[in-house]
Amino acid sequence: MIRKIIIALLVLVLCDGLAHEGQSFAADEDSSNTTTTLAPTIPDSPRDFSCGKSRLGKQILANDGWNYKCQQSGKNYIWVHIDCVFSGITCITLPPNPIAPSIGESFVYPNLGGVIIEFQTSTGDSTRKYVEIATDSRFENIVFTGDHSTFYDPSWRCDVRMCGEIFITNGSPMNAGDKLVGVSSVTGTVWAKVTISNNQGSSSKTFGLVFPGPQMVTPTTSTTTTTIVEQSASEVSNRNVVSFQCRKGKLRKQVSGVNPSCGKGWKKVG
Numbered sequence: 250m251i252r253k254i255i256i257a258l259l260v261l262v263l264c265d266g267l268a269h270e271g272q273s274f275a276a277d278e279d280s281s282n283t284t285t286t287l288a289p290t291i292p293d294s295p296r297d298f299s300c301g302k303s304r305l306g307k308q309i310l311a312n313d314g315w316n317y318k319c320q321q322s323g324k325n326y327i328w329v330h331i332d333c334v335f336s337g338i339t340c341i342t343l344p345p346n347p348i349a350p351s352i353g354e355s356f357v358y359p360n361l362g363g364v365i366i367e368f369q370t371s372t373g374d375s376t377r378k379y380v381e382i383a384t385d386s387r388f389e390n391i392v393f394t395g396d397h398s399t400f401y402d403p404s405w406r407c408d409v410r411m412c413g414e415i416f417i418t419n420g421s422p423m424n425a426g427d428k429l430v431g432v433s434s435v436t437g438t439v440w441a442k443v444t445i446s447n448n449q450g451s452s453s454k455t456f457g458l459v460f461p462g463p464q465m466v467t468p469t470t471s472t473t474t475t476t477i478v479e480q481s482a483s484e485v486s487n488r489n490v491v492s493f494q495c496r497k498g499k500l501r502k503q504v505s506g507v508n509p510s511c512g513k514g515w516k517k518v519g
Contacts, residue, residue, distance in 0.1 A: 315331070346372050350368055355441060364441065386440050418460070
């Protein structure tokens with residue numbers, strides 16, 4: 250009986266050793282290939298994705314477009330996202346990918362003092378991002394414009410994931426190309442028109458946004474003029490003189506008379 254137990258224990262130890270040897274060989278084989286894109290994609294929480302001790306210090310380019318490096322966290326070895334743009338680390342990249350741009354969502358970030366626009370675009374190419382913010386949906390009362398151009402090298406991977414651009418509306422200093430028009434800040438409900446363009450095409454999208462603070466009252470920059478349409482004394486006595494306002498963009502004028510008209514390029518208000 251004792252002999253059978255000893256033999257069984259030896260078999261278990263031998264099997265366990267073979268299993269560890271096989272795992273070690275596989276890990277070493279995987280770790281030698283540091284530039285291969287992982288499959289399947291690393292989850293959104295890379296700290297839930299274990300890389301193993303044998304890959305410590307190795308760097309990969311994952312299917313989600315991000316670079317990850319195997320680092321130790323306590324007793325665990327996990328893939329940690331690398332900031333290829335600002336960290337100074339040379340990241341694994343793919344060849345430039347020319348694609349037409351597309352626009353995702355838009356978010357107001359009060360803590361950053363502005364609005365962030367999501368988009369996808371070409372890599373290895375320059376992309377222009379233009380934003381207009383107005384107090385009306387027709388964009389007749391524009392209070393902010395932002396015009397940014399950026400060259401995205403392949404390490405940004407804006408071709409496979411949404412990148413973001415912030416336009417400073419209420420902060421200081423503002424980004425180059427950001428400009429408030431007739432106001433000191435953007436507050437309340439506004440509308441934003443976004444256009445993203447590159448050498449492959451362009452895309453536009455309009456958003457309704459809500460900024461902290463009271464509803465904006467657009468400053469009056471127009472001049473008011475009064476035009477009286479000449480009428481004979483008999484016509485004035487027999488017919489009522491009417492009066493109303495006309496508008497042309499931000500300009501306003503008062504028109505009075507019998508059957509008056511706003512004139513070419515002007516529209517009656519109300």
